[in-house]
Each structure stands twice: as C-alpha cells, then as structure tokens.
Amino acid sequence: MKKLILVRHGKSSWEHNLPDNERPLLKRGYTDGELVSKAFTKSLDIAPVIWTSPAIRALETAKIFRNNLNIVEDKFNIKQGLYTFNWQELLHIINSCEPEVENLMIFGHNPAMTNLVNILGDKHFDNIPTTGLTYINFESATWENLKQGTTLLNLFPKNLR
Template identity: 25%
Template structure:
C-alpha cells in the first residue's frame, strides 16, 4: 500500500507587486498551514517524502506545516495539470508521500485519482490548504493511476480553527 497526502498551498498574498511564482502566504495562510500540519501529526498522517512546487507560497506552506521529512521542490508542480502531477507522483519513492501544489491542477488530480470522492462539501473546489489523504493498493508509485485510490480523509483549515 502507498499513501498520498495531497495539499493545496495555503492562502497567498495578492497585495504585493510580485510575479505569481514569488507570491508568499498572507496572514490567513500563515495561520492555516500550521493547523494542517498539527492535524496531520494528530492523525498520524506523516510523510516520509515531500514533493513540493518550487513557488514561494508552496515552499512556505511546507515550512509552516512543521513536518520533518525530506523535501524536493520542483518546477514540474508549479501550476501543473493532473497528468503532470501523476507523472511526478510516479517518480516518488516514499511509502507515504506528500505533494504540495496549486489549483486547478491539484483539485482536478484529487478528483481523478479517487474511486469515490469524500463526502465533503468543499472537496470539488479544493480551497487553499485543503488536504486529501488517499491510499493506493500498489507496491510502487510507478503503478499509480487515475481512479484507483481510496479517499481516507479530507480537511480544510476552517474546520480546524
């Protein structure tokens, strides 16, 4: 079995005159990311590998999760589409992998990998810092595909405030 923790970056700051890739988190995002990290620790959903978009807001989200795991930041996840995210996941090596990326790709990917979506009113719009935990009945990530994962848990930061 393989477990995936799929995290959309926390709320970013649009008030700064920076290009999209350089945007940091805003005040709400800086509050939300640690809440998601605490939830992951409380539930025992701890990754042994993290693959993160190289954008400022995704890297800051990871830093604020407070999760100890090796992290790889890659441009391949920056504004990636579902197919690109699957390609990145198939190259993963950990038994439990966290991917941190952006909408709309990450939400599309979440909806595409699970057999049955979680019964959560926010799953289909995948808001900032939304986190899906899904399990794959596979031995290697290279065997991951759409429509084969089981949704284990799903949370949004507002439920943790």
C-alpha cells in the same frame, strides 16, 4: 501500499505586483498551515517524503508542515515540475517517485490539486481550498501506475476553526 497526501498551498497575497511564483503567503496562509498540519499529526503513521513546488506560497506552506511533522531535511525536496496547474503533469511527477517511499506529501496548485484528488480518490470535491489536505491510500507497490485509491481523510481549514 502507497499513501499520497496532497496539499494545496496556503492563502497567498495579490497585494504586490509580483510574478505568480513569487507571491507570498498572507497571515491567514500561515495560520491555516499551522492549523491543518497540527491536526494532521494525529493521522500520520509514517513520516512522509515531502515534495513541493518552488513557488513561494507552496514552499512556505510546505515548511510549516515540515516543522510541525518533524520531517528531516533530506526528506524535504523542491521539485521544479510541481509548479504546474495541470493534473496530468502533477501525476507524471508523482509516478516518478521511488518505490521505497511509502508516504509522499505533495504541495502544489489548483486546479491540478482538485482535479487529481477527484481522479485518484473515491470522494469528489468541487474545490480543494487553500491549505486543504487530502490523504489517499492505494493498493499499489509502486507509484508508477496509481489507480483509484481510497480517500482516508480530508482536512480543510474552515472545518478546523
């Protein structure tokens, strides 16, 4: 059985003229990261392996979760290919995960996150908001051929405030 946790990066700043992948989190991004990660600790049974996009806003969000979920450093990975907005590319990277990993947590970007949540989960969302988390369970022994899963949980900051 595999469990996939998909997290859209926190709210980021457009204030400075920076390349997209260098945009930092706003204060709200940090606050929401703390809020969602602490709420998620109640639902976590096995510590996940974390894979994050290298974009600053995703990486900083992932670090908040790593700290609050007490994830050891060797289970925290930056994956260049996760800087994508395409759900097929995102799924291809997830499919490459080693079969011994039971829980995989991905930090990435929209529209890939919303599209993938709607394709793999059994609940539909118009939009996964910034710092939105969706937890999906699969009856699969590997990550290679994930099919329709069961959405176990969704945590959105506005519902936790």
